[in-house]
Amino acid sequence: MGWWPFSSSSQKRETKEAPNNPGATSLSSQTSSVPAQTSQSGSTEERPALAGLTRSPQLSEEGTKVKEQGFNPYGTLIGGNTASLQKQLSHKIWPNGVSEYPAWALSALFLGSSPLPTSMVPGMTPRLARLVFGAAFAMSGVAMRSGDTWNGASIATWWAFSHVIFASITKSTRKEIAKKTGKPLARPSPLAWVVTSASLATGLAYGVTL
Helix, strand or coil: CCCCCCCHHHHHHHHHHCCCCHHHHHHHHHHHCCCCEECCCCCEECCCCCCCCCCCHHHHHHHHHHHHHCCCCCHHHHCCCHHHHHHHHHHHHCCCCCCCHHHHHHHHHHHHHCCCCCCCCCCCCCHHHHHHHHHHHHHHHHHHHCCCHHHHHHHHHHHHHHHHHHHHHHHHHHHHHHHHHCCCCCCCCHHHHHHHHHHHHHHHHHHCCC
16 A cells, blocks of 8 residues: 555546546546655655646736836726826926925925914914924925935925915915904905915825925
8 A cells, every 4th residue: 555645445436536527537647647755855756747837938028017006006097107207297297307495485485474374364364373384394395305306395295285275274264253253354464375385295206296
């Protein structure tokens, strides 16, 4: 019988089942055709040969393409690869690389308007908020200047959209207060529109690079 754990009775059983299952005979013949291999411990091992399970070259090439291009589960839903579209927009907006000067210009706009009270520039965020936003944009510009472009652009994007949201909340709050007090709401100053528009444009410009 030999040392192999499967006795000859299993081979007889396969022989009996061979007429009913033609694939069993071919599988047993492929298994028996594989030569024994000696392991490091000195014992011999037989490994069954599984025919037809080789990897398709076409699948290998497709897998390599997915690794190189990156997997985008939403690409088929929007009709294209968002990564390539984002790259194209980034090159158009920043042809010479991401610059820190837009963030510093927006910081100067916030810090320059911070001495003005809200009564002089209706529609602007409070003075303390303008100081915080100015400092945040200045810090993002310093980060990009030092070579950390991704973190600098992330800071500028986050604070830019935060200002747009905060400005809209402030405007809604002032409207509610004007309704309750019965006082007319002052028309927003042009500076408030400039700051909000600049914040939105800066957030979009830096957000494309992320």
